[in-house]
Structure formats: structure tokens, C-alpha cells
Amino acid sequence: MTFQPAGAPTKHRSLFWKYFRALFAAVVAPLMIAGAGEAWFGYHDQRARLNELLDAEARLAAVKIHDFIEGIQDQLSWTVQLPWTDNAGDRRMLDAMRLLRQAPAVESLALVDGTGRERLFVSRIGLNRVEAGEDRSATAPVTGARADRVWFGPVTFQNDSEPFMTIAVAGNRAAVGVAVAEVNLKFIWEVVSGIRVGRTGEAFVLDEPGRLVAHPDISLVLRADQAAQAPLQALRAAIQARAPGQAAAGRDITGKTVIAAMAQVPGVDWQVVVKQPIAEAYAPIYAALWRLGFLLVAGGLIAAALASWLSQRMVEPIRVLEDGVARIGAGQFDHRISLPTSDEFERLATRFNEMAGELAVSRERSERIARLKRFLAPQIAELIDRTGDERVLDGRRVEVAVLFCDIRGFTSFSANAEPEEIIDMLREYYDALERVVSAHGATLVNFFGDGVMVLLNAPVPCTDPELRATEMAIDMQANVQKLLVEWRKLHPELGFGIGLAMGPATVGRIGSGGRLNYTAIGNVVNLASRLCSSAADSEILVDLVAAAAIGTRVPLAQKDSRMMKGFDRPVPVFVVDVARGAALN
Amino acid sequence: MRVRHLGGEGGTGLNRRIAMALLGGVAGWTVSARAQSMPVIGYLGSETQERYRSRLEAFRQGLAEAGYIEGRNVAIEYKWAEGQYSRLPALARELAARNINVIVAAGGAEVALAAKAATSTIPIVFEMGGDPIALGVVTSLSRPGGNLTGVSSLSVEVSRKRLEFMRELRPATGKFAVAMNPTSPTSGAQLKNLQAAADALGVELVVLYGSQEQEFPGMFTAVRDSGAGGLVFSSDPYFAYRSPQLAALSVRHAVPSMTQSRDFPLAGGLMSYGGDFSQSHRQTGIYAGRILKGEKPAELPVQRVTRVELFINLKAADNLGISFPPSILGSADRVIE
Numbered sequence: 001m002t003f004q005p006a007g008a009p010t011k012h013r014s015l016f017w018k019y020f021r022a023l024f025a026a027v028v029a030p031l032m033i034a035g036a037g038e039a040w041f042g043y044h045d046q047r048a049r050l051n052e053l054l055d056a057e058a059r060l061a062a063v064k065i066h067d068f069i070e071g072i073q074d075q076l077s078w079t080v081q082l083p084w085t086d087n088a089g090d091r092r093m094l095d096a097m098r099l100l101r102q103a104p105a106v107e108s109l110a111l112v113d114g115t116g117r118e119r120l121f122v123s124r125i126g127l128n129r130v131e132a133g134e135d136r137s138a139t140a141p142v143t144g145a146r147a148d149r150v151w152f153g154p155v156t157f158q159n160d161s162e163p164f165m166t167i168a169v170a171g172n173r174a175a176v177g178v179a180v181a182e183v184n185l186k187f188i189w190e191v192v193s194g195i196r197v198g199r200t201g202e203a204f205v206l207d208e209p210g211r212l213v214a215h216p217d218i219s220l221v222l223r224a225d226q227a228a229q230a231p232l233q234a235l236r237a238a239i240q241a242r243a244p245g246q247a248a249a250g251r252d253i254t255g256k257t258v259i260a261a262m263a264q265v266p267g268v269d270w271q272v273v274v275k276q277p278i279a280e281a282y283a284p285i286y287a288a289l290w291r292l293g294f295l296l297v298a299g300g301l302i303a304a305a306l307a308s309w310l311s312q313r314m315v316e317p318i319r320v321l322e323d324g325v326a327r328i329g330a331g332q333f334d335h336r337i338s339l340p341t342s343d344e345f346e347r348l349a350t351r352f353n354e355m356a357g358e359l360a361v362s363r364e365r366s367e368r369i370a371r372l373k374r375f376l377a378p379q380i381a382e383l384i385d386r387t388g389d390e391r392v393l394d395g396r397r398v399e400v401a402v403l404f405c406d407i408r409g410f411t412s413f414s415a416n417a418e419p420e421e422i423i424d425m426l427r428e429y430y431d432a433l434e435r436v437v438s439a440h441g442a443t444l445v446n447f448f449g450d451g452v453m454v455l456l457n458a459p460v461p462c463t464d465p466e467l468r469a470t471e472m473a474i475d476m477q478a479n480v481q482k483l484l485v486e487w488r489k490l491h492p493e494l495g496f497g498i499g500l501a502m503g504p505a506t507v508g509r510i511g512s513g514g515r516l517n518y519t520a521i522g523n524v525v526n527l528a529s530r531l532c533s534s535a536a537d538s539e540i541l542v543d544l545v546a547a548a549a550i551g552t553r554v555p556l557a558q559k560d561s562r563m564m565k566g567f568d569r570p571v572p573v574f575v576v577d578v579a580r581g582a583a584l585n
Numbered sequence: 586m587r588v589r590h591l592g593g594e595g596g597t598g599l600n601r602r603i604a605m606a607l608l609g610g611v612a613g614w615t616v617s618a619r620a621q622s623m624p625v626i627g628y629l630g631s632e633t634q635e636r637y638r639s640r641l642e643a644f645r646q647g648l649a650e651a652g653y654i655e656g657r658n659v660a661i662e663y664k665w666a667e668g669q670y671s672r673l674p675a676l677a678r679e680l681a682a683r684n685i686n687v688i689v690a691a692g693g694a695e696v697a698l699a700a701k702a703a704t705s706t707i708p709i710v711f712e713m714g715g716d717p718i719a720l721g722v723v724t725s726l727s728r729p730g731g732n733l734t735g736v737s738s739l740s741v742e743v744s745r746k747r748l749e750f751m752r753e754l755r756p757a758t759g760k761f762a763v764a765m766n767p768t769s770p771t772s773g774a775q776l777k778n779l780q781a782a783a784d785a786l787g788v789e790l791v792v793l794y795g796s797q798e799q800e801f802p803g804m805f806t807a808v809r810d811s812g813a814g815g816l817v818f819s820s821d822p823y824f825a826y827r828s829p830q831l832a833a834l835s836v837r838h839a840v841p842s843m844t845q846s847r848d849f850p851l852a853g854g855l856m857s858y859g860g861d862f863s864q865s866h867r868q869t870g871i872y873a874g875r876i877l878k879g880e881k882p883a884e885l886p887v888q889r890v891t892r893v894e895l896f897i898n899l900k901a902a903d904n905l906g907i908s909f910p911p912s913i914l915g916s917a918d919r920v921i922e
Contacts, residue, residue, distance in 0.1 A: 090912075093912050094911055094912055094915055097912050097915045097916035098915050098916070100916060101915065101916050101918070104892065107891070124739075124743070124746075124891075124893050125739055125742055125743055125746065125893070126745075126746075127745055127746070127749055127782055127785055127786070128749060157727075159718075159726050159727070160725065160726065160727045161726040161727040161886055161887075161889075162889065162891075184891050186891060187891075218888070219885050219886050219888065222726070222727055222886035222887075222888060223727050223728060223884070223885075223886045224727045224886075225727065225728065228884075
């Protein structure tokens with residue numbers, strides 16, 4: 001197991017940024033999509049509104065210009081209501097004078113009777129004429145007015161400067177004659193300069209050939225300079241190129257980019273163009289875009305702050321967990337992760353804490369076993385390890401099978417042989433014995449040089465310990481005899497004998513502190529040791545108790561009772577018929 | 586100017602501070618510094634500031650419409666001929682020699698011509714009653730060219746209308762007197778105009794000349810002596826600026842008289858017919874402002890103030906024992922009672 005040291009920066013950063021990016025994107029992406037949609041539709045709505053606004057302004061301006069002309073026309077119609085008589089002079093003169101007062105744009109007025117003769121002419125500048133009698137019946141204003149009631153002449157520029165137009169109005173009968181007025185169009189200035197589109201937008205009037213009739217800057221009209229007016233004509237052409245009611249962008253006389261719309265003035269062949277600087281017209285659009293941009297940036301910042309905070313909130317418990325796990329991993333099992341978040345993290349922390357507790361218990365046990373292993377036979381230690389219970393080692397009295405074995409002639413061999421040879425030989429010998437002991441579930445409790453003591457039914461209880469012991473002895477003989485074949489080539493004096501006894505014994509842990517051992521104490525141990533000592537090579541000697549327990553399950557042969565050290569009477573001895581026993585196995 | 590000089594050349598701050606302390610301190614310095622950055626209009630007038638008062642008012646109004654206010658962002662330097670029109674060329678040259686941005690030559694063809702003769706570089710805005718083309722001030726109304734443009738009223742052109750009104754008022758009389766100023770550049774054209782009108786109206790003309798105030802009383806007595814039915818003044822600034830005097834004389838001599846200026850009936854005279862000077866002077870102010878803003882006079886068309894106004898004074902008519910016919914009453918722009 002490898003542990004990341006607590007607080008490894010790269011891991012934390014990357015997780016934080018992953019969360020941050022995901023959360024930030026989750027907030028900002030919809031915001032951006034909504035913002036883009038808002039901008040797009042807002043822009044188009046504004047464009048449409050602007051179109052409508054300019055179109056309405058143009059039509060309103062056209063109506064205003066029309067009102068101006070119609071006002072003059074109305075005034076003129078008053079003078080052609082009664083038929084001419086021979087002596088109507090004074091009353092007509094009064095009418096005419098009043099008209100000049102009422103309509104300042106009218107510079108002169110001629111009244112023509114039913115026969116087309118000029119009866120009265122009044123002027124602001126020239127001398128008046130009464131009953132001049134000049135025949136005007138063939139002139140365009142008179143014939144035009146007679147045909148259509150109202151006649152509008154073309155725009156003319158007096159002295160190449162001031163725009164004038166002739167308006168003629170006929171009465172409802174031929175006999176009332178025609179009023180012909182010269183109108184100074186400079187007076188439309190008052191109308192046109194009063195038109196405001198937005199804050200600085202203006203209107204101007206062009207006649208059909210494209211000459212400027214009215215403009216808020218009267219000097220432009222008075223200059224009557226076609227070249228200077230070219231941009232205005234271009235602007236009109238640009239609007240005419242678009243669908244009706246659609247505004248067009250272009251440049252005005254000062255070179256400023258404007259957006260303009262146009263309307264026809266009813267009655268005359270003039271067009272009113274209204275224009276507004278594009279910067280001003282689009283100002284609400286730009287303002288809305290700026291506002292939107294600001295909101296998006298603000299939203300983005302808030303999203304970043306939120307994402308950062310949330311990521312921090314998510315990463316922090318993970319960091320605490322990681323730190324805790326690292327500490328626990330490093331063996332600090334008493335460490336407890338504190339995460340009172342009341343969510344999955346807290347549950348996870350609780351699990352880790354539980355795990356740490358279990359690990360602590362487990363380590364304590366394995367430490368104990370390791371300690372036991374140091375002093376106990378590996379088999380016993382493993383047994384305890386397996387059961388996890390040391391109580392099997394507690395002292396008690398049980399019926400055990402005790403087996404002793406050793407190598408014959410080992411003492412003389414070890415005196416002559418090289419130490420390496422001895423150690424090698426013993427290693428092979430113990431390897432073979434341990435395999436057999438393990439295979440039969442016995443416990444190797446002790447060994448001393450070439451001698452080995454093996455217990456059955458303690459500390460691990462088992463069934464038929466006498467039979468298992470006998471079979472194990474036969475196996476041991478088989479394995480060791482194979483080794484002896486090799487060894488005897490150099491040392492023919494070597495052999496292997498086994499003694500086996502059965503009976504009650506006191507078993508348990510003995511020793512203290514740093515030195516502990518598990519062993520059996522009792523007469524049976526002594527007896528097994530003696531039997532081993534008296535066994536010849538390849539012989540397995542068994543005592544009476546074991547032989548009785550075995551019965552006929554393994555072929556045994558009784559030998560003569562022998563005197564043994566520590567026993568008052570001769571001890572009955574049985575020998576296992578190894579060849580037949582091995583065949584039984 | 587002196588303060589500015591010292592302030593500008595003072596070199597070190599200490600020197601400048603001493604100079605300022607000696608010469609009246611910070612206030613004087615800042616005023617001159619502001620004057621330095623302000624554009625200057627040279628205003629040339631044929632009379633005195635007092636006689637021009639109503640005209641100047643209109644002029645300043647126009648200037649304000651163009652965004653300039655005297656003393657705040659524009660300085661005006663005045664030159665007055667005080668009625669001696671022969672001084673105009675010298676005054677115009679004086680103005681031209683100064684560092685000014687635009688010359689306003691208001692109050693007649695004499696002023697415009699004097700300014701035109703004095704400079705061909707400084708922009709000039711004129712104000713006059715005659716035809717600027719006929720008088721040789723400009724060659725075209727729509728494209729004046731050169732360094733001058735301006736405003737003309739219809740006063741000179743409508744002299745004949747005055748005779749017509751007088752004839753209408755006194756239809757029984759076949760003889761009328763006209764007053765001419767022989768020094769006026771428009772007098773020849775006006776006399777011809779008036780003579781033609783007299784022929785058309787079928788009346789006899791008695792022509793009286795006067796170019797000095799002292800000659801005015803003689804003109805009124807001459808009207809009575811000749812048996813003329815009334816006195817019609819030709820359009821001339823010299824007459825126009827002396828409307829109160831003429832009104833007083835007409836009352837004293839009980840002569841039905843008519844001039845171009847509304848000031849005449851307002852001061853007790855019988856009636857007037859002529860261009861609206863408040864409009865023409867206002868327009869002059871607007872043009873001066875536009876030129877200060879950088880527009881070229883050659884590109885500003887000469888404007889004609891088309892408005893012509895008829896003022897009548899009923900009290901004066903009563904005193905003279907005459908009454909206005911309905912046609913005149915009906916067409917009068919203002920009736921003074």
C-alpha cells in the first residue's frame with residue numbers, strides 16, 4: 001500500500017478545477033445562450049421598431065408639409081368663391097390683402113376671372129395692378145387649375161437661390177375664375193425645422209428632379225448647389241432601392257452616417273426624407289447590448305464565485321478524507337475523520353473511522369501473533385493465527401499422541417562432517433519432516449539437533465490421534481529413508497528411528513517474557529523419547545496404549561518387553577510393520 | 586494686453602507672480618488669458634451704439650442661437666462711424682488690421698462696401714436693404730464666393746410700395762414728395778424705381794434730397810410748399826436710424842410721411858413699410874456664429890429676409906385728419922393706436 005502524503009497539491013488542484021469548470025460551465029453556458037438569444041432578438045426587434053418609427057416620422061413629416069401647402073390652397077380657395085361682376089374691385093382687393101396677411105409665404109396673388117383675364121394682382125414687393133385685363137387663359141396655371149381645381153407648378157429658384165412655386169386654385173364654377181399665387185417655399189423652413197426625429201434627427205424635402213426644396217439649414221436650399229446636394233439625392237436613391245416602409249442607411253451632407261426613411265408628400269411630386277444619425281438611432285440597441293454584456297460579465301463573475309465556493313465545499317471534505325485516510329494508512333489508527341456534513345461524506349467518514357477501528361484491532365492481533373510466532377513453533381503460531389484465539393495454548397490435561405524421532409549415528413557424523421554439510425543435511429531433513437507433520441495435522445513442538453518432538457491432539461484436537469500418529473510415522477520413515485539412501489553413500493553409519501507413545505499429558509505454554517514454548521509434560525513424553533532411543537534404523541516403536549488404540553488398523557508386531565530408563569518394569573514394545581503399513585496407506 | 590504680455594513672457598513662475606502682483610493680480614491675468622482664447626468679432630456700424638441698440642439685440646440673439654454669447658465665448662470689438670459714413674472705410678481698415686476672426690458690417694450697403702474694400706481675407710458678414718448683386722457686393726446670391734456673405738432685406742426694393750400705400754391713403758392727391766439721400770449707393774436705383782411707380786400710378790413726384798440731419802426740417806417745409814400730398818422716404822439707413830427725429834418733424838409739420846422702419850410709426854410717425862430688421866440682424870448673428878465655427882462665407886448663400894412689414898399709427902392719422910382705407914387697415918402687420 002502506498003500513501004499520498006497529505007496535501008499533495010497537484011491532486012487537489014485538478015479536482016478543484018474539474019468541479020469549478022463543470023459548475024461554472026453549467027451556469028455560464030445557459031447564461032450565454034440566453035444572452036446571445038436576447039441580443040439577437042433584441043437587435044432585430046429594435047431594428048424593426050426603428051424602421052417603424054422612421055417610417056411614421058416620414059409620413060408625419062409629409063403630412064406636415066402637405067398641411068403647409070394645403071393651408072395656402074385653402075386660403076386661395078376663399079378668393080374664388082363668387083363670380084366676377086364689373087365692379088367687384090374693392091372687395092376683391094380686401095380679400096387679396098387679407099390673404100397676403102394670412103399667408104406670409106404668398107409673395108403675390110393674381111385673380112383671373114371666368115374668361116381668363118387678370119382682374120387683380122397684388123404683391124408684397126411689386127406694385128399692385130387692378131383690372132389690368134391681361135389674358136392669362138392660355139397659361140399653364142390657369143388651364144391646369146381649370147382642369148384639376150388645383151395646380152402646382154414646378155419648383156423654380158429665383159435668382160438661382162430662393163425656391164418658389166406657383167399654386168393655382170380654381171373655383172367650383174368657371175365663372176368664379178382662378179387664383180394664381182407665387183409661393184415662397186423658404187417658408188416651409190418653419191415646418192421642416194420644427195420636425196425632430198429623435199434628438200438630433202432632421203427632415204428635408206426633395207422635388208422629383210432631386211432639388212432640395214426644404215432643409216433645416218436654409219442656406220443649403222438657398223445655395224441651390226446640385227453638387228452639394230448630391231449626398232441627399234444618393235440617400236433618397238438608397239431608400240427608393242429598398243422595400244416601401246424600409247429605412248436605409250447612408251451618408252448625409254456632413255458625411256455622417258444616418259438612417260433614413262422617406263414618404264411622398266401628397267399632391268406634389270416631392271418626397272420628405274427623415275434621417276437620424278445612426279449612432280443615435282442605434283443608441284438604445286448599443287445600450288441594451290452594453291447592459292446585456294455587463295449582466296453577462298456580472299453573471300459570469302457570480303457563477304465563478306459560486307462555482308469556486310461549491311467546488312471548495314466539495315473538495316474540502318474530500319481533502320479531509322484524503323488526509324484522514326493517509327494518516328490511517330500511515331498507521332495512525334487512532335485518528336478519527338471529523339466531517340459533520342450530514343451527507344454521504346459524513347457517512348464515508350464514519351466508514352473510514354470504523355475501518356480504522358477494525359484495522360487497529362486487526363493490527364493488535366497480528367502483532368500479538370507475530371510476537372507468538374517469534375517464540376512458538378510456526379505450526380502453533382499459525383494455528384493461533386488461524387483461529388485468532390490464544391486460549392488453545394492454555395494449559396490443560398489431555399490424551400495426546402507423542403512422537404519422537406532422530407537420526408541414528410548423527411553424533412559421530414556431526415563430529416567428523418563439515419558444518420556446511422551438517423546444516424545442509426539438517427535443512428533437507430527438517431523440510432521433509434515438516435511437510436509430513438503439516439500433512440497430518442500434527443504439531444511440531446520441539447526439536448533439538450537431529451531429534452524432533454511431534455504432538456497430536458494438542459493443542460489442536462483431532463480424531464484418532466494414534467492412527468494419525470502411526471501413519472505420520474510411516475510417512476516420515478518413507479521420506480527420511482529416501483534421504484538416507486543419498487547420505488549413506490558417504491556416511492553408511494546413518495539411520496532413522498521413531499518412537500510413538502500415547503497417554504495423558506499436561507500441555508500448554510511454558511516459559512515467560514521473551515522465551516515461550518508450547519510443550520507437553522508427562523510420562524507419555526518420556527516413554528516416547530525412550531522408545532525413539534531404542535528404535536533401530538527404519539524402525540517405528542509403539543507403546544502398549546497406542547498399540548491397543550490402533551488395534552488392527554495398522555499391522556503391528558509385539559516385541560520383547562524392554563527395560564527403559566525411568567521405568568520400574570519392562571515396557572511392552574510394538575513395532576510397526578512399515579512395509580505393510582505403507583501398503584495400507 | 587500688457588498683462589498678458591508680461592504673464593506670457595514671465596519665464597519663471599516667480600517672475601510671473603511678481604508681474605501679476607504688480608499688475609493687478611490673478612483676476613486681470615485670467616481675464617486676459619480668456620480673451621486670448623476667445624474669438625473676436627469686429628462689428629462695424631454706421632451710427633452709434635445707442636441707435637443700433639434694437640439691431641444689436643437681434644444680432645446677439647442670432648449669435649446666441651449659433652452658440653456664442655458676448656463676453657463668455659466671443660468678444661466683440663465695435664467701430665462706430667457715428668453718422669459720418671465717410672469714416673467707414675477708415676474704420677473698416679482699422680478693424681481689418683486687428684487680429685479678428687470675422688467682420689460684421691451691418692446697417693447698409695455703405696458699411697458692406699467699406700468692409701469689402703478693407704479686406705479680402707477676413708470673412709465679412711453684411712446686412713443691408715438693397716440688392717447685393719446690383720450694388721456690387723457679391724456676384725451671386727446662392728454662391729457669393731470670396732470672403733463675404735450676408736443678409737439683405739427687401740427694404741430698397743419695396744420703396745415703390747410705399748408710394749403706392751401713400752397714394753392709396755390719399756387718392757385725391759396727384760402729387761407726392763420723395764426724400765432721397767444722394768450719398769446712398771442705392772439712391773439712383775431707387776429714384777428710377779420710384780419714378781416708374783409714379784408713372785404707373787399716374788402721380789407726379791417731387792424729389793427732395795437730404796444727407797444731413799440739418800436738412801431734414803427743410804425737406805418737410807418743402808413738402809408743404811410744393812403742395813404734395815405726402816412724403817415718402819426712400820430706403821436708406823441714414824433715414825432709418827433717425828426715425829424718431831423724422832417722426833417728430835412729421836408731427837410738427839403735419840406732413841403725412843412714410844419710411845422703411847417700424848421705428849418711425851412707433852415714434853409717432855404715420856406709417857412704415859419695409860423689411861423686418863430684427864430678422865435680418867438676427868440672421869447676421871447666426872451667420873457670424875457659423876463662420877466662427879469654421880464654415881466658409883463662400884459656401885453660405887446670401888439670405889434675403891422676405892418678410893416685409895406694414896406698421897400704421899392711427900393716432901398720427903387722427904392728428905393729420907386722415908383715415909386709413911380698409912385695404913391698408915386689413916393688411917397692416919401692426920396697428921398702433
